[in-house]
Amino acid sequence: MTVDQATVATETGARVATGRARPETGRANFLQVVRVIWMREVLIYVRDRPRMISAFIMPIMMLVMFGEGLGNSIATLPGDIGYRQFIFPGMVAMIVLMNSVFSGVSIVTDRQFGFLREILVAPVSRSAICIGKIAGGATIALVNGLVMFVMAPILGIDISLEIVGKLIPLIILVSIMLTGLGVAMGSRLRSVESFQMISQVAIFPAMFLSGIFFPINNIPAWMDVIVKINPVTYAVAPIREIALSEQLSALPADAPFQITHVDWFGYTLSTWEEIGIVFVFAVAMLTISIRAIRTTE
Amino acid sequence: MPPSVQVSGLSRRFGEITAVDDISFDVGEAEIFGFLGPNGAGKTTTISMLCTLLRPTGGRATIGGHDIVDDPAGVRREIGIVFQDSTVDERLTARENLVFHGELFGMAREDIRPRAYHLLDRVGLVERSNDPVITFSGGMRRRLEVARGLMHWPSVLFLDEPTVGLDPQTRRSIWAYARSLRDTEGVTIFLTTHYMDEAEACDRVAIMDHGKIIALDTPDRLKARLGGDVVSIAGPDNEGLAREVRESFEVEPRFENDAVEFNVEQGGEFLPILLNRIEGEVRSVGIRAPTLEDVFVTMTGHQIREAEASEEDKMRSMRQRGFGRMR
Numbered sequence: 256m257t258v259d260q261a262t263v264a265t266e267t268g269a270r271v272a273t274g275r276a277r278p279e280t281g282r283a284n285f286l287q288v289v290r291v292i293w294m295r296e297v298l299i300y301v302r303d304r305p306r307m308i309s310a311f312i313m314p315i316m317m318l319v320m321f322g323e324g325l326g327n328s329i330a331t332l333p334g335d336i337g338y339r340q341f342i343f344p345g346m347v348a349m350i351v352l353m354n355s356v357f358s359g360v361s362i363v364t365d366r367q368f369g370f371l372r373e374i375l376v377a378p379v380s381r382s383a384i385c386i387g388k389i390a391g392g393a394t395i396a397l398v399n400g401l402v403m404f405v406m407a408p409i410l411g412i413d414i415s416l417e418i419v420g421k422l423i424p425l426i427i428l429v430s431i432m433l434t435g436l437g438v439a440m441g442s443r444l445r446s447v448e449s450f451q452m453i454s455q456v457a458i459f460p461a462m463f464l465s466g467i468f469f470p471i472n473n474i475p476a477w478m479d480v481i482v483k484i485n486p487v488t489y490a491v492a493p494i495r496e497i498a499l500s501e502q503l504s505a506l507p508a509d510a511p512f513q514i515t516h517v518d519w520f521g522y523t524l525s526t527w528e529e530i531g532i533v534f535v536f537a538v539a540m541l542t543i544s545i546r547a548i549r550t551t552e
Numbered sequence: 553m554p555p556s557v558q559v560s561g562l563s564r565r566f567g568e569i570t571a572v573d574d575i576s577f578d579v580g581e582a583e584i585f586g587f588l589g590p591n592g593a594g595k596t597t598t599i600s601m602l603c604t605l606l607r608p609t610g611g612r613a614t615i616g617g618h619d620i621v622d623d624p625a626g627v628r629r630e631i632g633i634v635f636q637d638s639t640v641d642e643r644l645t646a647r648e649n650l651v652f653h654g655e656l657f658g659m660a661r662e663d664i665r666p667r668a669y670h671l672l673d674r675v676g677l678v679e680r681s682n683d684p685v686i687t688f689s690g691g692m693r694r695r696l697e698v699a700r701g702l703m704h705w706p707s708v709l710f711l712d713e714p715t716v717g718l719d720p721q722t723r724r725s726i727w728a729y730a731r732s733l734r735d736t737e738g739v740t741i742f743l744t745t746h747y748m749d750e751a752e753a754c755d756r757v758a759i760m761d762h763g764k765i766i767a768l769d770t771p772d773r774l775k776a777r778l779g780g781d782v783v784s785i786a787g788p789d790n791e792g793l794a795r796e797v798r799e800s801f802e803v804e805p806r807f808e809n810d811a812v813e814f815n816v817e818q819g820g821e822f823l824p825i826l827l828n829r830i831e832g833e834v835r836s837v838g839i840r841a842p843t844l845e846d847v848f849v850t851m852t853g854h855q856i857r858e859a860e861a862s863e864e865d866k867m868r869s870m871r872q873r874g875f876g877r878m879r
Binding site: 284287288290291295298299302365368369370372373374375376377378379552 | 603604605624625626628629633635637638639640641642643644648652653655656657658700
């Protein structure tokens with residue numbers, strides 16, 4: 256790049272070509288910012304081949320390990336619901352949980368690369384940045400969840416397209432709740448290592464004490480308390496209720512509630528009530544993450 | 553022309569430490585304005601405040617008429633920033649980095665691609681537009697950052713140590729581009745540096761030390777302030793020579809490069825007198841025109857600590873090339 260007469264001439268030419276010397280750059284509108292942040296998250300994900308491939312390997316591994324291994328030693332379930340069928344919706348919730356929370360790591364890596372500064376100095380609303388990040392993480396989590404359904408027939412799981420369609424909005428809601436947690440964590444933590452440590456410390460109890468692996472109707476009292484305050488519990492229950500709606504409706508009247516629905520001191524929550532609780536958690540997480548992004552530097 | 557940057561009484565304290573201490577200055581439109589000073593002088597802190605990344609603890613400043621505290625969004629639209637450390641996304645391509653920036657700054661869709669092409673062309677990266685930045689050298693990354701900083705037609709471009717850790721060729725090309733920006737587009741360029749030769753190339757230089765601006769003028773006038781020439785003498789006993797010079801000629805000698813240096817009005821006429829009068833052994837003498845380094849040393853009483861800076865340069869250039877970075 257040497258500046259001689261020729262390049263100065265092109266310079267002037269290019270300015271003529273673009274029309275204006277210095278157009279007024281308006282303030283980017285909220286949705287434009289959300290869209291561009293979301294697009295970058297998705298673009299980076301799509302380019303990361305190993306991450307894509309592992310999304311397909313994970314469900315097979317999970318179902319074989321838990322479905323076959325754990326299934327043989329777990330108490331029998333009512334009706335003809337096999338353990339594999341029972342655990343499949345839980346696996347979907349688990350994949351969504353892990354992908355959602357881990358997506359918050361992108362804020363940590365952006366900070367390490369210095370790219371976060373590029374985003375934070377732009378004259379845009381921090382809420383838009385946060386919502387864009389959450390939209391990106393939720394999209395990736397949703398895609399990973401959907402991969403499970405694509406693999407379902409191969410894995411011998413019985414699930415109809417209609418049910419998958421019903422589950423998508425719920426999975427989006429769950430992803431927003433959990434990505435919000437990831438984003439809030441990502442904007443507070445400074446290293447990838449600490450993010451991984453803390454998210455594992457958070458994910459493991461949330462995963463095992465949520466009804467993903469076993470029915471929560473017959474557990475010790477202390478565990479019951481943790482299960483009931485665990486937001487993931489309220490996500491797993493409706494996902495399973497919808498996914499198994501056909502099998503559950505074939506059971507005797509009171510049986511399905513025992514293995515899926517959350518019970519509050521004798522009051523059994525309906526599917527919609529559980530979804531309502533997820534919604535409340537999602538709004539809370541969204542608020543917390545926006546606040547975290549607003550005050551980060 | 554109205555000044556594009558106006559600063560009055562700007563201060564920043566971090567607890568007990570005053571990083572920037574009550575500084576005031578104006579920067580004109582289409583001017584290359586340099587902040588010269590050692591690391592830790594408060595240059596980056598000042599730039600961070602002007603770029604609205606850091607709130608001042610005192611004083612005020614406006615850029616293009618926008619107040620840095622009251623209207624940060626206005627300021628941010630007005631300025632382009634090239635940080636000391638890389639802030640490009642290396643997983644995206646060069647073009648994607650620019651497009652992302654354009655979208656973030658609310659540029660019109662039809663302006664983004666032509667502008668990105670034009671700037672990539674200007675910084676000599678147009679053939680690499682679609683390559684991921686991870687494949688770029690440190691110099692290419694820096695050029696990309698300059699292009700990105702200019703995407704949204706800023707009127708002031710901030711360059712924080714823009715050429716640290718770069719090869720001489722890239723340094724020259726960045727400077728050539730900076731000048732052409734000033735001349736053809738009227739962009740004001742505000743840079744920090746601890747390189748003397750870069751400071752010399754600025755239209756005006758503010759010398760900063762310990763958070764204060766100790767001098768502000770054109771490089772020529774700053775040097776003229778010292779008056780005359782710099783005389784240097786060296787011998788086996790420099791301490792003794794310095795004592796003699798101080799007593800006989802009433803000048804304030806300083807030690808530099810294993811020699812005793814001081815300023816006099818007419819170096820050529822002074823030299824014979826000096827050699828006649830001085831009694832200690834002299835092995836070499838020299839006269840030269842003063843540099844900004846001399847101005848700095850005279851005004852602060854210490855050197856700009858090049859050695860320390862160059863160690864840091866090496867580290868930084870390694871980081872920019874992607875060595876030793878944690879993923």
